[in-house]
Amino acid sequence: MLEELINTFEELKKFVFIVSRKDKGYIYIMFRNDHFYHLVGLHKIKNFDRYFPTHIKSKDKRYKYIKKNLEKFNHILENQTKEKYLLKLRMTTFSNILDLLKGFNTSLYSLKFKSTSSLYDGDYGLMKMYEKDICCLLGLKSDKKDYKTIYCFPNSWMASNRVNRLVEFKKPIYMENISMVPIERFNEIYYINN
Numbered sequence: 209m210l211e212e213l214i215n216t217f218e219e220l221k222k223f224v225f226i227v228s229r230k231d232k233g234y235i236y237i238m239f240r241n242d243h244f245y246h247l248v249g250l251h252k253i254k255n256f257d258r259y260f261p262t263h264i265k266s267k268d269k270r271y272k273y274i275k276k277n278l279e280k281f282n283h284i285l286e287n288q289t290k291e292k293y294l295l296k297l298r299m300t301t302f303s304n305i306l307d308l309l310k311g312f313n314t315s316l317y318s319l320k321f322k323s324t325s326s327l328y329d330g331d332y333g334l335m336k337m338y339e340k341d342i343c344c345l346l347g348l349k350s351d352k353k354d355y356k357t358i359y360c361f362p363n364s365w366m367a368s369n370r371v372n373r374l375v376e377f378k379k380p381i382y383m384e385n386i387s388m389v390p391i392e393r394f395n396e397i398y399y400i401n402n
Contacts (some may be wrong), residue, residue, distance in 0.1 A: 209289075209299060210282045213248050214275055216303045221267070224394040225309045227316060227334075228384040233356025235316075235332060237309075237348060238391075242267035244274075247365045249298045253288045294368065297342070301367040304344050308336045311386035317375045319347065328374060330363050334377050334386075345372045 220239040227235040242317050250256050259281070265275050289296035308314050317333045330347040337343055343387045347364035366372055389397075 210274070210278050213299060213302050214244075214278075216306060217244050217247070218300045219306060220309075223388040224391055226387045226389060228387065229316075229382060232382065233358065235348070235358045235360055237360050237362060240268075241271040243294050243362055244271045247362055248296050248302055249365070252292065252295050252298075253284070256284075259284060263322060272372060297367045297369075298365060301338070301342060301344050302365060304336070304338060304367075305346060305362075305365060308334055308346060309386055309388065311383075313337075314383075314386065315375075315380035316376050318381050318382035319374050329383055331358075331361060333372075333374060335372065337378075341369055343368050345375065347374075355392055396398075 217239065223252075227236040227237070228233065245251060260270055260273060264270055285299070289299060314334050314336045317335060319328065319330050319333045328347060329349070331350045332348040333347045334348070335343065343366075345364075345366045346362055347366065348360040349363040351359045351361050354357070
């Protein structure tokens with residue numbers, strides 16, 4: 209299970225995903241090592257921090273440590289997901305992020321005005337329904353803004369057998385398409401223009 213999560217995440221890190229909103233501008237989404245821990249739901253595992261040596265504190269270093277100790281962490285995840293259905297669903301649908309970011313039947317929502325009962329702290333969400341009525345939502349948090357450009361980082365991946373409460377009664381906001389630009393190409397273009 210963990211190897212598939214890491215493989216998906218490594219693929220995501222190869223690209224910058226650009227959500228075109230026509231005359232409303234663009235949303236840029238980039239994945240970094242420190243996003244992995246929260247996206248796959250490791251923060252939901254009770255006392256998960258105890259499985260790391262005490263000197264490994266940053267999420268970037270924890271991600272690298274997990275990659276080097278796959279067998280150990282696979283065992284931990286297997287035991288934890290037996291008891292936590294939503295965590296297991298989150299992890300088993302994690303590879304859907306790549307499909308969701310292709311933009312086919314994906315909806316964009318503003319999540320800035322959240323319900324009072326929600327603990328989620330994000331600005332946008334990309335949502336798609338999958339077979340067996342599984343709702344997957346990639347939550348995005350604004351990092352910085354330029355003129356008509358919003359740079360976001362992915363701060364949550366959610367999966368449920370019902371429509372996510374964050375989008376349940378909301379109307380999607382306009383999204384023209386999502387494009388994938390290889391990170392090397394994006395860096396070349398970005399540094400030339402800045």
